[in-house]
Amino acid sequence: MTAARPRRTALLVVLCTAVATPVLAQSPNRALEFDDFGFDRPLHASVRGAALSAFGAIANDATAMAYNPAGLARAKRVSVTGTLSGARSIFDYAYAGDAAVAEPDEYAITFVGGAFPLPVLRGSLVPAVGLQRIYSSSLEISYQGYNAADQRDDRFALQQSGATYAYHFGAGIDLSAAFSAGLTLMVLDGGIDRVRQYDVRGRVVDPNVHTFVYEDMDADIDGYGARIGLVFYAFERAQLGVSLTAPMAIEVQASTVTETTRQVDNDVGSFTSEATSTTTDYRTPYTIEGALAVPASASLLFTAHVGYADWSQATIGEERLITPSLQSVMRTVLDVRAGVEWTLSPWPLRVRAGYAQSRGALEFLEADRIDNDRLERIGEESETRRYSLGLGWLVRGSIMVDAAAAYARGRRASATIGDDREAASLSIGCGYYF
Numbered sequence: 001m002t003a004a005r006p007r008r009t010a011l012l013v014v015l016c017t018a019v020a021t022p023v024l025a026q027s028p029n030r031a032l033e034f035d036d037f038g039f040d041r042p043l044h045a046s047v048r049g050a051a052l053s054a055f056g057a058i059a060n061d062a063t064a065m066a067y068n069p070a071g072l073a074r075a076k077r078v079s080v081t082g083t084l085s086g087a088r089s090i091f092d093y094a095y096a097g098d099a100a101v102a103e104p105d106e107y108a109i110t111f112v113g114g115a116f117p118l119p120v121l122r123g124s125l126v127p128a129v130g131l132q133r134i135y136s137s138s139l140e141i142s143y144q145g146y147n148a149a150d151q152r153d154d155r156f157a158l159q160q161s162g163a164t165y166a167y168h169f170g171a172g173i174d175l176s177a178a179f180s181a182g183l184t185l186m187v188l189d190g191g192i193d194r195v196r197q198y199d200v201r202g203r204v205v206d207p208n209v210h211t212f213v214y215e216d217m218d219a220d221i222d223g224y225g226a227r228i229g230l231v232f233y234a235f236e237r238a239q240l241g242v243s244l245t246a247p248m249a250i251e252v253q254a255s256t257v258t259e260t261t262r263q264v265d266n267d268v269g270s271f272t273s274e275a276t277s278t279t280t281d282y283r284t285p286y287t288i289e290g291a292l293a294v295p296a297s298a299s300l301l302f303t304a305h306v307g308y309a310d311w312s313q314a315t316i317g318e319e320r321l322i323t324p325s326l327q328s329v330m331r332t333v334l335d336v337r338a339g340v341e342w343t344l345s346p347w348p349l350r351v352r353a354g355y356a357q358s359r360g361a362l363e364f365l366e367a368d369r370i371d372n373d374r375l376e377r378i379g380e381e382s383e384t385r386r387y388s389l390g391l392g393w394l395v396r397g398s399i400m401v402d403a404a405a406a407y408a409r410g411r412r413a414s415a416t417i418g419d420d421r422e423a424a425s426l427s428i429g430c431g432y433y434f
Helices: 004-024 028-037 047-052 069-074
Strands: 079-095 098-102 105-115 125-136 139-147 152-176 179-202 209-235 238-245 249-264 270-283 287-295 300-310 332-344 349-358 364-366 375-377 380-395 399-413 417-433
Touching: 028 364, 047 332, 047 349, 047 380, 047 399, 047 417, 069 125, 069 152, 069 179, 069 209, 069 238, 079 139, 098 139, 125 179, 152 209, 349 399, 364 417
Parallel strands: none
Antiparallel strands: 079 098, 079 105, 079 417, 105 125, 125 152, 139 152, 152 179, 179 209, 209 238, 209 249, 238 287, 249 270, 287 300, 300 332, 332 349, 349 380, 364 375, 380 399, 399 417
16 A cells, blocks of 8 residues: 555656646747737738828728728729838847947838729629738847856847738628628748857866857748628728637748857867758647727717737747746737828818827747747836827729828846837828729
């Protein structure tokens, strides 16, 4: 009886370990890749939507596929639309109190698409196609300082650029005079170019060895996703929209060349070059969004939006990102937006303004980007706040020209890292109604 208990206890320990291992198999430090690659920050597809911020209840052209595909049902004329955006970002990245600033620029076509009401159904069924620049991964980071945990001097630099595009195929349908539904299917395609450079020198271990590393990564991005939406028009002074974005399945195939040079004081050093290929599967969580539009009068419109995503459910290689103490490295995100639009009746002109606020998806920051082995919980944070203004001009009843300007800023910091980010952007769009 006494001998059986230790055997049962040992068996129980083995079974618990076997069950727990898959959950912790994926390195929690890799959660940073969602942030670096931009997978947690979708871009605006519409210039009007970028100015209003809250656009899910009133999108009524091909860009509705990126907000709420049910809005396609309100596109009663064949239309094409396109958006061009430019942005300057500022990364103020402080390591152990020593700050370094980088200012990358981006200019690209953000959306091109068209909506095509089927005349045989009197516009109640509206298919649409489009190409959206859905994620951006422009990033520059550099720092230098003493790495106390590893007792060495570090210098690190990261330059990264690239974008992921979504090919949209969608349709909206009027189910009744007060109710519309829609569906969008997305195929993702893109790429990322990343260069990491760093050099280290130990103070206690190998103080006479200076190691330089140059790492060049070229990655291809593929994936798919879907979005469904509903819009309710049952109330005279309110329009409600609800949309659900399914988890995005994203595959990153990366080819990396790593060159390592070791210099040894008063001795012969070495140089090595290694080429590796990896394939990594990422999955983003469900996103649930609710939107409201309130036409206060014929010329004044108020809009609001709330989005929710539980990023603790995101996975890499089908494994959740959890620390050894069972804490999720990522967290829930609540995205709150509001906007107002004023139509000037003497002229076909609309003036818009918007505000948005949300926090990042990461609960921890990486305090050692060379080894990626030291997570620090975010202790100081200012949610990202975005302010926007815009204009829309209708020319001859068929051409809509829109412009939007926006400014966003947010801060987060841990015991070692301070990460301040701000961005100013300008978007210009044009739509033609046949």
